[in-house]
Amino acid sequence: MEILERARRHEADGRDIIHMEIGEPDFPTPPAIVAAAQHHLAEGCHLGYTPAGGLPALRQALSNYYGERSGRAVDPRRIFLTPGASGALSLVLGLLVDPGDELLLADPGYPCYPNFIRLAGGSPRTLAVDSRTGFNLTPSQIAAAWTSSTRGILLASPSNPTGTVMPRSTFEAVIQTVGDRTGYVISDEIYHGLEYGEAALSALAISDEAFVINSFSKYFGMTGWRLGWAVVPEWAVEAAERLAQNLFISAPTLSQYAALAAFSDENREELERRRLAFSERREVLLQGLAGLGFGLSARADGAFYVYADSSGFAPDSEVFARELLDQAGVAVTPGTDFGLHGALSHVRFAYTASIPRIHLALERIRHFLQA
Numbered sequence: 001m002e003i004l005e006r007a008r009r010h011e012a013d014g015r016d017i018i019h020m021e022i023g024e025p026d027f028p029t030p031p032a033i034v035a036a037a038q039h040h041l042a043e044g045c046h047l048g049y050t051p052a053g054g055l056p057a058l059r060q061a062l063s064n065y066y067g068e069r070s071g072r073a074v075d076p077r078r079i080f081l082t083p084g085a086s087g088a089l090s091l092v093l094g095l096l097v098d099p100g101d102e103l104l105l106a107d108p109g110y111p112c113y114p115n116f117i118r119l120a121g122g123s124p125r126t127l128a129v130d131s132r133t134g135f136n137l138t139p140s141q142i143a144a145a146w147t148s149s150t151r152g153i154l155l156a157s158p159s160n161p162t163g164t165v166m167p168r169s170t171f172e173a174v175i176q177t178v179g180d181r182t183g184y185v186i187s188d189e190i191y192h193g194l195e196y197g198e199a200a201l202s203a204l205a206i207s208d209e210a211f212v213i214n215s216f217s218k219y220f221g222m223t224g225w226r227l228g229w230a231v232v233p234e235w236a237v238e239a240a241e242r243l244a245q246n247l248f249i250s251a252p253t254l255s256q257y258a259a260l261a262a263f264s265d266e267n268r269e270e271l272e273r274r275r276l277a278f279s280e281r282r283e284v285l286l287q288g289l290a291g292l293g294f295g296l297s298a299r300a301d302g303a304f305y306v307y308a309d310s311s312g313f314a315p316d317s318e319v320f321a322r323e324l325l326d327q328a329g330v331a332v333t334p335g336t337d338f339g340l341h342g343a344l345s346h347v348r349f350a351y352t353a354s355i356p357r358i359h360l361a362l363e364r365i366r367h368f369l370q371a
Helices: 002-012 033-043 056-070 085-097 115-119 139-145 169-181 233-247 253-263 265-292 316-329 354-368
Strands: 079-084 102-107 123-128 150-156 184-188 212-213 228-233 305-309 346-350
Touching: 002 056, 002 085, 002 139, 033 085, 033 265, 056 079, 056 212, 079 085, 079 150, 079 233, 079 316, 085 115, 085 184, 085 212, 085 228, 102 212, 115 123, 150 169, 150 265, 212 346, 265 354, 316 346, 316 354
Parallel strands: 102 123, 102 150, 150 184, 184 212
Antiparallel strands: 079 228, 212 228, 305 346
């Protein structure tokens, strides 16, 4: 956010800034979704609260979606629509975490995770991961770190900031390791659908006991509509409904009606076009960064991020990102935003910009490095 604010000050002064720091798609909301929202408003439909779990039709649509992706449909009662993925995370952590409970999570990782855990009264404990394991937590690492205070793990695949996808064998072994210790797994799957190789596996394809977080913001392109969802095990349904009623009453009603169009054939074709566009951008960026001498030691097969080793150019990623912005007009995120392990030696590039803009960014970086 500091980089973004600094970039906007430069833009206010008339400079052209290429934004590769923002973790949201640059595409507008898909037309079919916008049209559905407009139709609902034009018809004068009531926009009162929905049931706490969400519109039954949308819960059913998501159930069908899981059946298509993983071959295992989810009971719609287990699906709770929430105000964004942040609302889903708040709901799940509110269900699970008691004061003093410890949760394990990867470093580097999404910077808000520890704060959500602390807000629920828990204690986040980060475990260092690197390119040797694809920046993923491993079963042996979890087993070694588990203590009498540990209650579960929070993981993401594809991951922010690395874009890496956890292999099925690792995912299965991780869930087994946690289950053997009677712990719980919270799987953040917000970037599912944005994969450029093998599809990311949902934790629900392995265990009905997993808690899953997801959102319409990334793959479905509904950033700003504030609509996410959580999937909970059968035993947690009643408690989740009571907690949802108390936390946020219900997710935004218009957003839920609009999201019904997300699963239409027309919209799915549009989402696939966008996924292919991200894939093309990814290739351009990866080749360009490698040619400039950045270290790319892990496969960024998902999301829209590349986590690159910048230590060959500067010892401090914050200084590097700030100077790259000020001198070259390219905004990237320093590794220090995502944890401590290897943070000073990495920066995150988001390919949420068009290919011409990515080419221009690479050219500006080349001049910056040669200066």
